[in-house]
Amino acid sequence: MPRDSARAKEPAADAEGGRFAYDGLDRVIHEKARLGLMTSLAASSEGVTFVELKELCRLTDGNLSRHLKVLEDAGLIALWKRGAGRNQQTLVRLTPTGRAEFLKYLEVLEQVVRDAGVAPAAAKKRLSPA
Numbered sequence: 001m002p003r004d005s006a007r008a009k010e011p012a013a014d015a016e017g018g019r020f021a022y023d024g025l026d027r028v029i030h031e032k033a034r035l036g037l038m039t040s041l042a043a044s045s046e047g048v049t050f051v052e053l054k055e056l057c058r059l060t061d062g063n064l065s066r067h068l069k070v071l072e073d074a075g076l077i078a079l080w081k082r083g084a085g086r087n088q089q090t091l092v093r094l095t096p097t098g099r100a101e102f103l104k105y106l107e108v109l110e111q112v113v114r115d116a117g118v119a120p121a122a123a124k125k126r127l128s129p130a
Contacts, residue, residue, distance in 0.1 A: 020115060024108035026101060028074045033059055033067050038094070038102050041077065047093035068092060076101060 029038055036057040040048055048056070054064050071077040076098030080091045094102065 022108055022112055024104060025112075026105050028070060028076070029102060029105045031067075033057060033063065034071060037064075037067055037071065037092075038076070038098070038105075041092060041094045042099065042102055045093075047080075047091045050090040050092065053092060071098070 029035060037053060040053060040056045050064065050068075053059070053068075054061065057064070059067070068077065068079065072079060075095060078093055078095050080093075081088055082091055083089050
């Protein structure tokens, strides 16, 4: 599946409106379990095993497999098998594209946090009597 088709497109915010549209919050990454997975993977350049991810993100085998498939289809992660037989492990790493997309996502998320601090002050100012 092409990477762009896995992502929901939203209309771009115009100059007058959409101040809080946050179009850069990628829906593939933004889902809670996948955000945890991406964060875990971003913290390890060597990659993380399936078992470690399962424990770190408190996911079942089935849920983890499904979320990894979504991220892999989007080109954000790569999976490798190492070992053989009963000792085989699945290693998961961010792709270079995945790391870049995650960093862009975090920039938008940081803007959300900054705006949340400004928004209450602006609302209070509008509501206070002149």
